[in-house]
Amino acid sequence: MGTTQAFTYCRICEPLCGLTATVEDGTLTRLRPDRAHPLSQGFACPKGIAMTEVQNDPDRVLHPLRRRADGEFERVSWDVALGEIAARLNRIRAEHGGGAIGWYFGNPATFSYSHPLWMSGFMGALKSPHLYSAGSQDVNNRFAASALLYGSPLLVPIPDLKRTDLLVMLGANPLVSHGSLVTAPRIRDDLAAIVRRGGRVLVVDPRRTETAAAFEHLPVAPDGDAWLLLSLLNVMFEEGLDDREACGRARGIERLRTAARDFPPEETAARSGVAADDVRALARALAASERPVVYGRTGTCLGRYGTLTAFLIDVVTLVAGGLDRVGGAIFGASPVRVEELAKRSGLVTYGTARSRVGGYPDVLGTFPAGVMAKEITTPGPGRMRALIVSAGNPLNSVPGSGALGAALDELDLLVCIDLYVSDTGRKADYVLPATTFLEREDFPLPFLQNHLTPYVTWTEAVVPPRGEARQEWEIIDALARRMRLPLGSVRAQRVAHRLGVRPSPRTMVDALLRTGPYGDWYGLRRGGLSLRKLRASPHGVVLADHQRTGTLRRRIQHRDKKIHVAPPEIVAEIGRLAAAPPPPGGYPLRLIGMRELRSHNSWMHNAPGLMRGKRAHAARVNPKDAAEYGLQDGGPCRVTSEHGSIVLPAKVTDELAPGTVAVPHGWGHEGGWRMANAAGGANVNLLASADPADLEPLAGMAHLNGVPVKIAPA
Ligand SMILES: Nc1nc2c(c(=O)[nH]1)N[C@H]1C(S)=C(S)[C@@H](COP(=O)(O)OP(=O)(O)OC[C@H]3O[C@@H](n4cnc5c(=O)[nH]c(N)nc54)[C@H](O)[C@@H]3O)O[C@H]1N2
Ligand SMILES: Nc1nc2c(c(=O)[nH]1)N[C@H]1C(S)=C(S)[C@@H](COP(=O)(O)OP(=O)(O)OC[C@H]3O[C@@H](n4cnc5c(=O)[nH]c(N)nc54)[C@H](O)[C@@H]3O)O[C@H]1N2
Ligand code: SF4
Ligand SMILES: [Mo]
Secondary structure (H helix, E strand, C coil), X not given: CCEEEEEEECCCCCCCCEEEEEEECCEEEEEEECCCCCCCCCCCCHHHHHHHHHHCCCCCCCCCEEECCCCCEEECCHHHHHHHHHHHHHHHHHHHCHHHEEEEECHHHHHCCCHHHHHHHHHHHHCCCCEEEHXXXXXXXXXXXXXXXXXXXXXXXXXXXXXXXXEEEECCCHHHHCCCXXXXXXXXXXXXXXXXXXXXXXXXXXXXXXXXXXXXXXXXXXXXXXXXHHHHXXXXXXXXXXXXXXXXXXXXXXXXXXXXCCCCHHHHHHHHCCCHHHHHHHHHHHHHCCCEEEEECHHHHCCCCHHHHHHHHHHHHHHHCCECCCCCEECCCCCCCHHHHHHHCCCCCEEEEECCCCCCEEECCEECHHHHHHHHHCCCCCCCCEEEEECCCHHHCCCCHHHHHHHHCCCCEEEEEECCCCCCHHHCCEEEEECCHHHCCECXXXXXXXXXXXXXXXXXXXXCCCCCCECHHHHHHHHHHHHCCCXXXXXXXXXXXXXXXXXXXXXXXHHHHHCCCCECHHHCCCCCECHHHHHCCCCCEECCCCCCCCCHHHHCCCCCCCEECCCHHHHHHHHHHHCCCCCCCCCCEEEECCCCCCCCCCCCCCCHHHHCCCCCCCEEECHHHHHHHCCCCCCEEEEEECCCEEEEEEEECCCECXXXXXXXXXXXXXXXXXXXXXXXXXXXXXXXXXXXXXXXXXXXCCCCCCEEXXXXXX
């Protein structure tokens, strides 16, 4: 076979950087940044490069595994594994109905075009409400805010970094995360260019992050963002700085103005941690800017008021005159009609159903993962008895991991589809080996409208699957056949299935591309897109210089075509914020999350290239707190919340203000990944509440930032 080079793109995080793969005799030997990729232009981070080590990891699961009576895993054939799983699921269905079967899909699932489509088909056919995802620990509040503002959860604006002159960025650290809910592979350059052309980048974060250190830093109190944003609105309204024309596109401005009256910066300072003068200066700067945009990411999603905060981020941009305008918060379009596709699948919903436990609204057909444990342990109709976990490690990523771990033991059946025996997989009855992204063809379906530069690409698999690994959609398809379950939530799809016509994801993408806004309409439009055309462009196709602006009115799903800035849900949340009870005594510090350049959530701690230099998990604390509580730099530290306690090394640093402790998630492993297990550290989500009542009300968001804790030497 010899040595070949192939171009593909990275599917670890959202920039989707171009990669050049070297393949020798069917084995991946090297990944390098693709210099000919039009957007990433030779950029790739250490994680992307280290994917070679995940691909070839001796600890990868390469064959289906079944748990034996003694608790150890044994290798079985696909035939045996799928046959037994199908039989057990059908028994549960016969006895309790399809609604007793649940599914949790993790973050890597969203980077596959085929996996989510087939999974939702499976769950649709079962008519099961038990669908969960990493979203309630990540972005569901953003979707909920968009549903309230624009009538569609999928109308999520992106910051127009290439043209803005004032970027106010809350709770995001793109120099490490490389950007989220915006696909801009050279985001560091994009940010630097804002300053170079005379603009400003202001990072609102409790920690002096890598991004804050490179630009302007405005420290905020953990979970203080909603107070800050309301006080910005207060100043803009009270000083008459609001953009009248922009406000004319909204409904409820007067109610909003009235609500904001209660939040003058002099009064919010104690809660937001931002001095009144700084708030006034920022409000004036936003109003004076020609091209202002406020952008927020996970730091603003995982507090107690995530949906309110995401909502206010857009509202402040609107009132400052930046929404749907050049250089502001803009609404990207996809070259395939994802909105339509999603709508037809019946999944573009918010609040059309309520969870059995906790009564939380669904977000895009999913319920908060924070209720999973109780859904398993609470008797009665609709109890979850089987769970399939694909590309997820909920035991290490969901709040209240302790309770979830105990609940998983009560299931009749737990199946994990993964590259590894993850921390969650260790409890499974079966672990099914999935292909890596390098072993599957792909299309960046959910990210197309997030691209600052409109772009589309297709990749073939770079290497054949190792061992017996299979793509998720193939696994789901095979399972559905054995269960005699007609896949699909759409009627036509179900009928096709019954007739034995099973469209592949590849043919679906071709059809979507060809009938999309840039499509070739099967030859009717010359030069238009088709899968064949894309395959002939291995570095992808740039479709335009910028996303279009001024499209919002056409796309708003509210019947009055207005932006709803004061719906009752939000007015109630503002009331809840104002009436927030004082924090519990005895826990004087606040815990926040953070990300590291050479970690990726919970799953890249087994790559030697990323673990070099004795990397260790650490709790970052300010020198003053370290002195007060007797902690040594590098010494063991016990962090305790109302809900749990962990021990990990302390790292003393003045990046944090006194009173704040930062701990990354995704450490403290006990799976089948030996180097990751040996790396030590602790599962920070043991400190989060497992009580469904503690979730954020509008999107069921986990409370992971701003958790009251205390620290002591261990
Ligand atoms: N405290 C705290 N907790 C958090 C966060 C936080 O900021 N603070 N962040 C949250 C966020 S934003 C996220 S996205 C979640 C992530 O939470 P999860 O998605 O539940 O977990 P991951 O750590 O991403 O683990 C992904 C799993 O998928 C496997 N995998 C990787 N690629 C593939 C693939 O292609 N196919 C299959 N089948 N498996 C694959 C990996 O081996 C791993 O076991 O964590 C959340 N949890
Ligand atoms: N290297 C690396 N890159 C990643 C990931 C990874 O694990 N590692 N994960 C990927 C995933 S799944 C996601 S969702 C994205 C997330 O992308 P980002 O949201 O940009 O990621 P973080 O680096 O976690 O940034 C969150 C910031 O919020 C701050 N913060 C914490 N609490 C608060 C608060 O109450 N208010 C404010 N204003 N800020 C607060 C933290 O200090 C931190 O700097 O990153 C992706 N990229
Ligand atoms: S930033 Fe790194 S991990 Fe993310 S897509 Fe690019 S190369 Fe992959
Ligand atoms: Mo995430």
